[in-house]
Amino acid sequence: MSPSETSTELGLPAMPAKPYPAEVHERLAADAAELIARYPQSRSALLPLLHLVQAEEGFVSTTGIRFCAEQLDLTTAEVTAVATFYTMYRRRPAGKHHVGVCTNTLCAVLGGDQIFAELQQHLGIGNNETTEDGEISIEHIECNAACDYAPVVMVNWEFFDNQTPDSTRQLVDDLRAGREVRPTRGARLCSFKESARILAGFPDEREGANDESGAGGAPSLAGLRLAKGEQLPGTPGARVVSPRGEGSDA
Amino acid sequence: MTATEPAEKLLSPVLSASWDDHRPWTLETYRRHDGYQGLRTALEMDPDALIALVKDAGLRGRGGAGFPTGLKWQFIPQNDGKPHYLVVNADESEPGTCKDIPLLFANPHALIEGMVIASYAIRCNHAFIYLRGEVVPVLRRLHAAVAEAYRAGYLGSNILGSGFDLDITVHAGAGAYICGEETALLDSLEGRRGQPRLRPPFPAIAGLYACPTVVNNVESIASVPPILVRGKEWFTSLGTEKSPGFTLYSLSGHVTNPGQYEAPLGVTLRQLLDVSGGIRAGHRLKFWTPGGSSTPMFTDEHLDVPLDYEGVGAAGSMLGTKALQVFDETTCVVRAVTRWTEFYAHESCGKCTPCREGTYWLVQLLKRIEAGQGEPGDLEKLLDIADNINGKSFCALGDGAASPIVSSLQHFRAEYEQHLTERRCPFDPAASTVWADGQRAAAPSPATEREVHA
Structure with a gap:
């Protein structure tokens, strides 16, 4: 993987991120809809959605940022500004x-x-x-x-x-x-990813x-x-x- | 003040009273401890009368500032046609503070019941719990307890047949101390960077989504149901005249028995140490914080300060979150203050210049002093920068950053000077560890008193 795929470094603008594969996108979009419905205004679901994409990949990738932006009708710049503010959102993959x-x-x-x-x-x-x-x-x-x-x-x-x-x-x-x-x-x-899903707002099913x-x-x-x-x-x-x-x- | 009051008389467990019962986090156990009885009483009252009751009881905010809870509720304009919101601040992150997390872990229903009562009072139909993200065990129990409360009819529509509707959304933060500041918390809950807002307008007028909003601490809200059950006379019979009631004091650091000690407001650290086994064996108290790292530190001269809002204020600090962090004579005060300052620099949101730049330069100065590379004039420079942050920053984070520096220089200037003149730190960090004296060196045991596996 190239650095631009594994991190969201600041600096020169990167190439537009790839979307998730269709199957992943569909599954996450359903989850996202459930989270968004819990709030009077959709943007409030941004922190949960960032936890959700972190649960998918173990960090917040540019693909994850693109996904959040699309779900909430925000720009990737707006989402990146939020993702980089909070220390729990990782810019590099966490260990298991x-x-x-x-x-x-x-x-x-x-x-x-x-x-x-x-x-x-x-x-x-x-x-x-x-x-x-x-x-x-x-x-x-x-x-x-x-x-x-x-x-x-x-x-x-x-x-x-x-x-x-x-x-x-x-x-x-x-x-x-x-x-x-x-x-x-x-x-x-x-695992770390499974914890991130609880953080997104989905109760522990175990x-x-x-x-x-x-x-x-x-x-x-x-x-x-x-x-x-x-x-x-x-x-x-x-x-x-x-x-x-x-x-x-x- | 040498006579020791027996612990049974000094302490007054209310919120913590059920924590040793079987699965206290469940609705079933909470009900055995008068759970949701306060709600029944509240729903039969007029909302304004309910606000008046909490105001008359004198309950003050337990999150640090001590603002009267009932007054905060009263500020919400009524019949304004806008939705009202209740947001619970469960972003417990102030260094030393560890009361809301154990409370929510042991008994999340205490918060949920208080939220329904508060929401009914301020005419709110959608409430939020903003929980810091780094505590998954607590989040897990909150999710379960909210679901349980819905199933039992304490949440949702027409609660207990009263016609009152309430939904609660549990929201996990993502690691930012600044979100404990109420307006930064609201921005964060709106899906933005957690940066404080200019006030006025205050959240009571323009809070979440620019609607009237009450932001209350977990412990404040959880303290409401017992007032409904036992009455305001009972509540005011505890504590002091201006600081009535009970509260959780969190003892940590170089003490024999760290932990949660629930007592009427106004007890002293000496009393708490006397009943709990004191400073760790063979050592003596050096410095302590009354309410987290943002409250100016105390020394052994302050052992008899009444730990209520007025008493601690009169002694030059703040009651804050009642986080009693205790350090003994093995601890280097410069090291402690440097580490806290690194925390403030890390957590500064960057919105205002005095805090963003000031905390950065404070760290540079403190690190070189701690390393024995300080220069003449460094202490004056520290005080000068602290003075340029304190009261000149956008929010209280800046004031908090100045507190440990100013107070430690007031009490321990000679120790700073020793770092400068000897060009080294005169302390051995190994002596401060819990395993230094061969005590508590055993491998940790499970923290559970009664292991419960489904």
């Missing part, structure tokens, strides 16, 4: 699994910086790069609203809480070996996926437990209630 390590201040200080450094070394790739086998892409991410579970790693935007350099290496090794991996909060992993992994870990329940008279580790008269929730009292 996309791993994000939080390196915003709190996670970084608690170990996220070391996790990300060792992960890059372990995989032999840098930020925003993909392993040669196409299995794993990595990225350092901003605060993901899970600071009470720091350091946090995301895979396909599911939570892997309380990580260490060792656990993160094990995690990517398991992913590359095709072993089943379960997030600490979230459902058993699907039986039971919504009920996996409980309501939250020990940090989510810490205050509630104290209020009920239970003790946490390190509190006066503490009895054994795991800080990381092995479910000893379940």
